[in-house]
Amino acid sequence: MKYIGIEKKKARWGYMFVAPAVLLFFMFSLYPMLNAFYNTFFNIKLLSLRAPKFVGLKNYIFVLNSPSFWNSMKATALFTLGAFIPLTIFSLIFGLIVTSRMRNQKAIQLLMYTPAVLSSVVAALIWMIIFDPRGIGNSIVNNILQTHGIDHRWLTDPVMLRVSTVTIYVWKYIGYFTIIFVTGIAKVPESTLEAATIAGASTMQTIRLIVLPLLKPTTLMVSIVTMLNCLKSFSTQYLFTQRGAPLEPLNVVTLNIYNTAMRDLNISRACVMSFLLFLVMMILTLSRMSSSERNVTEY
């Protein structure tokens, strides 16, 4: 009988425990991704019963020469920049505010987290009522600016449309990321903060020189997750365009993918766009991670 060492025995159990997760990952994540990439080289049409033909790089050439795709890249980039930066900064600020309060900390966290529980469709519907020309969006802004009767065209002007979608997104997810920052701040060692207080550091100095540097891993994680989520944003833009808002300023890559697949039935071109979006996401994530690795702080 062949002798099996204790380490190998342990490793077998390890493999068994991770097997279900690995299997599910292969079935529902890796396989669809590889299959989508494989499909990019064929002319697969949804509904078609004909066998797909191999077309090489034709789909890539078509998509990369398509003005619609580049408009989508622009719409996605503007939305991501518009949502990702304020989302990261404000959730950090709110995280600091929440942790600095002694009273009602849980209640504030709960209140801030509430929008994240809503489905994106419901959130968009609520905000569409607010942004309706006769809705409270115009009323509030007109009251503040003393501009009675002005229609700020939240749902029709290209700039305002982007502001509207970004507003909804930030409103919906700021609570979620605030809580992640609260958790990160809670991990800052109490002894380090006490040492800073004894050394005579002011609150601002403590935040700037101790809390923020120690929060870098959390900030990195939040910034990557928000960036990826923004790049994948779909529901708000979809619902807005379904309710009459112009498509061009809102036609983010995910919406373009959806229309190419479900309306035009061209699943191969949709796969090309998905793959290109994946590449963009991968490059941005890797560059963000490498830039952070150069500035690690330890106490």
Added chain:
Amino acid sequence: MKRMVCLILLTALLMPLFAQGGVEEKAVLDMSAPVTLTIWTHEDANRKVLEQELIAEFMEMNPNVTVDYQTYPSSKMRELLTVSFSANQGPDIFNQSQSVVRQFVIEGRVSALDPEWIGEASLDDVTGRYIPGALAAVEYDGDIHGLPLEYTNFCTYLNKNIFRDAGLDPEKDYPKTWEEVMEVSKKLVLREGEIITRRGYDFRYPSYTMQFLPMVEQLGGKLMSDDGKTAVVGDEAWLQFFTYMRDWGPEGYNLGGPTYLPPRKVFDNNNNEIAMSDSGLYQQGRMKKANPDFFNSDDWMVIPFPQFEDAVVETAGAIACHYYMVNGQIDTLNQMWAWKLVDFMLSHSADYLEQVNLVQPTYELFESDAFAALPFSDVFAADMKKGDLVYFAGNSSAVNDKLKGAVESAMLLGEDPATVLENFRKEIQILIDDE
């Protein structure tokens, strides 16, 4: 281990190639064999009640048949059908409009009707039931792939009180041309600053090929050349149309727009929010339910689809047709029972008209007293004679979206009509070349 993983992945990747074959099979028809049919249809509370009654009657007549009737939001139907059919898991029976069903017909996903299944000797006998052109979207290679459930054109519902409130006589001053629609709307519209609180008229925005394309056709423009190879014919007509839409929107006279509440819903409320709204005959059933007092009053009427003053072709709004279709991938026995059920339901056209206000394009119905008795059915019938079926092709949904984008560019973004036209031409040409 690595080689094994690679092999599994490669097999999994290649599997779909071999799984593309159809699921066709021929079965010996045993009329007494138990059959279960699934119907997917869009939500319509009134129609659901009627169809469930008809299905119960059908099952009583044919005890071996069981029917599972499922409704879904109309906005989700196309997506559900596309996904389910792509996975070869489509329902046995479904209904959709001419623009969507064409894709299913062209791709061979739906059953071709054997006239004997519904008690007819030939396909000519089936065609002979319907007014000319009604089956156009489901005819392919000499076969019929669907039967019409509803045939809808849009005319304009007009609120007389709002006209009177603006000092207009609805009977005399109602608009006959698109130019008059704009002029009358300027008198009817109310605003608080720039914000519209009452619209004179507004378009039916999601229905671009149904409502807007006929406007261009009135002026002599076409979506594509007769040979189907060149996009956008008749530049003058298109420019006039895009200019009209720019003038209509917030960049022009600010008379309405697609982000305001849908006119047909607001119209039924009779809350001084809109004077004119486009809809089909079926709207009367909805109005009756939503606001019976208004429906039973003499405060509303229906007027024909307007024409441009310099129209070269007299065309009314296009006609939308919803068809019931049978899945061509189920076995023959199920196909036969499915067609029998569809034919049984649709043979109650008078019930569909009386209970749901849905018009089937049969000679029998158009010549019936029940149709003549409906308020303003003569206006709808007269316009139907001037209209064609809404544009249908494999790419009709994409064309509708491109026209939507072009109108929005002119109307909401205030782009120059010439630029809008050039961009629109390029987009449609890509779709044509892609077919």
